[in-house]
Amino acid sequence: LAKTTQPISMDSYEGQEVNITCSHNNIATNDYITWYQQFPSQGPRFIIQGYKTKVTNEVASLFIPADRKSSTLSLPRVSLSDTAVYYCLVGDNYGGATNKLIFGTGTLLAVQP
């Protein structure tokens, strides 16, 4: 399973765009990149997933360069409620339901007024 490296913490202000980068130098050909958000005392929540280039949904964008050795989660115009820990995971989706997810350290994003 590919290991991921993220900044331990980041600070931002309301209304700013936040970009969190994750390194995954040993990503395998079949691996997808998935980001989760976790609030205190809650289970992680899926944010976005991608394989290459750019993926966008209603809450975030995910940028993946051609070599796929890193990825960047972009949160547009953050608010106080976006204060949470963000985890980047890589894994083989073709393993189906048995493919376990290994969490790295995550990034604690603190949004201030």
Place this chain on the structure above:
Amino acid sequence: GAVVSQHPSRVICKSGTSVKIECRSLDFQATTMFWYRQFPKQSLMLMATSNEGSKATYEQGVEKDKFLINHASLTLSTLTVTSAHPEDSSFYICSARMGQEAFFGQGTRLTVV
């Protein structure tokens, strides 16, 4: 969307007693579920993979006789912490995958006194 539900959300027990935590997939069948433990300000640590109709697979360092896992149906997995001690106090989270997405329960806060 798919939902994974845990019960109870929090439990306090006396040292030496056993506690059972339930994890249910509410609107999909999950032949495999995952159990995680999370200590304060730390990431999720995978404890074991729960397989319907067969024995669970434990991660290295996790005592299988202490953390009993039963996956008797396609929608229910249980984790029993046996002879609990204060050091077992933690946040326990279960997860199940449906397709490419993993869904997490809301977590169970266990406090052993």
